[in-house]
Amino acid sequence: MSSPGLLFTTLVLLTTITAVAGSLGAPLVPGIARDFDVSLTAAQWSLTLTMLAGAVATPVIGRLSGGRARMRAVVLGLGGATLGGLLCALPLGFGAFLAGRTLQGLGYGLTPVAIAIAREAIPRHRRAGAIATLSVTTVAAAGLGYPVAAVMADLWGIRVAFGVATALCAATLVLALLTLPPSPDTEGTRVDWWGTVLLAGGTTAILIALAEVSVLPIGRVALLATVGIAACAAWVWWSRRVAHPLVDVTLAGRPVPLLTHVTSMLLGVGVYLLFPLVVIVVQDPTWGMGYGATVAGLLLVPYALASVVGSRLSQRLMTRVEATRLLPLGSATYLSAFVLLVVAHDTVWQLLLAMAVAGLGSGLTFAGIPGLLVASVPRSETGSAIAFTMVVRYLGFSVGSALAVTALTFGGEGGEAGFVRALLVACAVGVLTVVLTTWLSLRVRGGVGRW
Template sequence: MSLPTPLTAEAEDSAGRRTDVLVTVLAFTGIAVALVQTLIIPIIPHLPEYLHASASDAAWALTATLLCGAVATPVMGRLGDMYGKRRMLLVGVAMLVVGSVICALSESLAPMIVGRALQGLAHGVIPLGVSILRDEVPAARLPVSTAVMLGSLGVGGALGLPGSAMIADAFDWHILFWTSAALGALALLLVMLFVPESKARPGGRVDIPGAVGMGISLICLLFVVSKGADWGWSSGTTLGVLAVALIVLPFWGWFELRTPQPMVDLRASAHPQILFTHLAGVAFGFSLFALNLVLPQVLQLPKITGYGLGESLATAGLAMAPQGMVMMAVAPLSARVTKTRGPKTTLMIGAVTVGVGYLLIMVLMSATWTLILASCVVAMGVGFGYAALPTLVMSSVPASQTAAANSLNTLMRSIGTTTSSALAGVLLAHMTIDFHGVELPSENGLRAVLALGVGAAALALAVASFIPRHRPDAAVTPADAIAEKVGLRPAADAD
C-alpha cells in the first residue's frame, strides 16, 4: 500500500473540512425543520381566538402539516433519487419559507391551513439530508455524520418549545412564523452555497399513479388514526374513510409490484434487513410520543392533584430542552458502536435504553429534576436508535435508492408516532380525575401511557433482533469510490 504524499494529506484535510461544513449546514437545516413541528404548540389553546374559528376547525392547523408531511416525505425521497437530492432539499426548504410567510400573514383559518400544509412539505428534508451524507461523506465518517444529522431533530424540538413559548408570551404570535421564515431562508442560502448536487441521479419516469394511490391510502389511514376519537370509532365517517384506505391500499400494492419504476419499491422493502428496520422504525416512533405527551402534562398539572408539579409552560419547555442536547451529544458514542459492532447492535442498545428510561420516569415523577434526568435517558436511547435506522437502510440499498428508502423509514416512524398519539389519547380520555369540574388525566392514565412506551421499546428490541447482521466495515460510500479514483485514498485491496 503506497503512502499518501504531502499533497494527498493536504487534500484529505481539505476534504475533511468540507465534510464538517456539509454536516453543519445539513444539521442546521434539520433544526430549522424540526422547529416547525413544535413552533405552534404554545399557541394551540389560543388558535380559535386568533383565527376566528372553532376549536375543531383550528385543529386543522396541526392536521394539515401531518398529512402533507406524510405524503410528501416518500415522494420527495423518490424524486431526489431521480433528479437530485440537493434540488429536492432546496424545494423542501423553500416550501418551509413560503409556508411560514403565509402563516405569519394569516388572520384567518384558511391561509393558516395552507401555510401549515406547505410547511409539512419540508418534512422530507431530514431523510434527503441523510442521503446526501451517504453520497458525500466517506464511510469512516458516515455513522457519526448521520447521528449528528438525526440529532438535529432533537435539538430543534427541544429548543422549539421553550423558545416558542417565550416569543408567544413577549410578542405577537405572528413573530413565531416570521422567525421560522428567517431560519428557513438562512438554511436555504447555506444549502445553495455549501451542499453539492448528488452525482447518483438515474433519472426515470415519475410514478404518478403510485404517488396518488399512496397519498390516498396514507391520508385515509392517518385521518382514521388522528381523527377517529373525535369522529367516533364506530361512526360512519370513520368506517367510510377506513374502507377507502383498505380498498385502495391492495390495488396500490398490486400496481407498484408491476410498474417498472415504482414510487415505492415493495420488493426491495421486503428484504429482511429493510423490512425489519422499517418495523423497528414504527416501534421507535410509537415509543417516542409517550415522552412528548406525558412529560409536559406531569410538569404542568397542579400540585394539588398529588402527582403534578405545577410548572409553567415555559418551565416545562426548558425542562424538555436537555433531551435534544443529549441526542446530539450521544452521536459520537452511537457512531463508535456502529463502527465496531454494527448498526443492529446500536439499534438494540437504543431500544433497551428507551425502555429503561420510561421505567425510570414511572418511579421518578415526584420532582422536576428527577423527571428531567429520566427523560434524558430516554433521549439517549432515541439518539442511538434514530442514528442506527438510516445506517441500516443505507447499507441495504444502492446509492440510487438511498433517499427513497430513507424517506420511507421516516414515514414509518411518523406512522408509529401518529398511532401512539391516537392510542394514548384514548387511554387518557378514559382514565381521568375530576378536578373542580375539569377532567384531567389521572396518574394511572399517565403511567399507562408510559407503559405503552416500555412495550413499544420492547417490541423495537424484538424486531431488531431479526435484522440480519452485516460487517460494520462493509459499506463503501460514493465518496470513497470517488476518492479512490482520484488517488486521495488507496484502494482497499492495494498492497
C-alpha cells in the same frame, strides 16, 4: 465546490431548521387551542398534519432529487417550509394556519436528500459520523428549538415564533443555493403520483379515525379506518407492480431494512406520544402544573441533548457490538422513560429525568439505523431505503401525535386519570417496540436464509 466542513454545516442546517419549524406545534398546542378558540384535539392537528405531510413529501422529494432536479427538490422543501411559516405567522384564521403547518411538513422530506448528498460528497473517514448526525437532527433539533419558540410565544405570541422560523428557513434556502454541490447530470426517476395519492389518502383516513374516535359516531370511525386500511393495502399492491414506485416496498421487506423500518415506525409513535403528554401536564392549569409554554419548552432540552449523547454513544458501541443489538437496547431505554413517568410525574425534575432517558434511547436507536441500511442495500438503492425509513418514522410521529390526545381525552374524562391512561398506552407501544425489535434483530443475526 464548498469545503467538506461548510457543506456538512449546510446539510445540518438543512435538516435542523426544517425540523425546528415543523415541530413548533408540540410545545405550542395548548396556546394554539386558546388563541384560535378550538379544542385541544383540533389544535393537535397542527402537529399531526405536519408529520403526515412529511411522510408523504419524503419519498416524493427523494424521487425528484435523484438527478438534475435535486436543487429544485431542495427549493421545494425549504420553499414550502418558508411559505407555510408565513401563513402561520399571519392572522388569516385557523384554516390558513393548518394549511401553513401542512406546508411546513415539506421540509421534513429533505432529510434523506441531505443524507444522500453526504454519502456522495463527505470524505469517507467522516461519512459514517455525518450520516448518523443527520439522522438524529429531526428529533434533537426539535428539542433544542422548543424552548426558544416557547419563550417567544410566551413573550410575544405564537405568531412571532412562526415568523422567526420562517426567516430561518429562508436564510437556510439561500445558504443551500450557495453551497450545495451541483445536481447530478442524470435523469431523475419519475414520481409515482398515483402511489402518492393512495398513501396520503389512506394514512389521512386512518389518522382522522384515530384522532376523532371519541367524537365521531363509531360507524363513521369504522368506515374511515376501513377506507384507510384499504387504501394503504392498495398502495402496497400498486407499488409492487409499477415501474417506478414511490418507495421500493420489496426492498423494505428484506431482513435488515424490515428491522429498521419497524423500529422507526414504533419508536416514532413513542416519540410523539411523549412530547404532547409532557407539554400538556406541564401547562394544564387544573390538574397539571400550570406553567407556561416556556417551562414546557425547557423540559424538552434534556431530550435533545441526551439524543445527541445517545448518537455518539451508538457510534462508539458499534465498534464493539453488532449494530442490530443497539435497536432493542435503545427501544428498551425509551420504554423505561414511560415507566418512570407512570411511577412519578408530579414534579418538574421527574419530568426532566424521564425526558433525558427518552432522549438517550432515541439517540441510541435512530443513529444506528442509517448505518445498518447503508451497509445492507446496494448504493443505487440507498436513497429509496432511507426515504422509506423516514416515511415510516414520520407516519409514526403522526400516529403518536393523534393517539396521545385521543388516549388523554377518551370518553371526555381527561385529567389525571386520562394522563395515566395515555402513559399506559405509551408503555404498551414501548413493550411492543422492544419485543419486535428484539425478535427481528435475532432473526437478522441468525441469517437471512431463515426468512
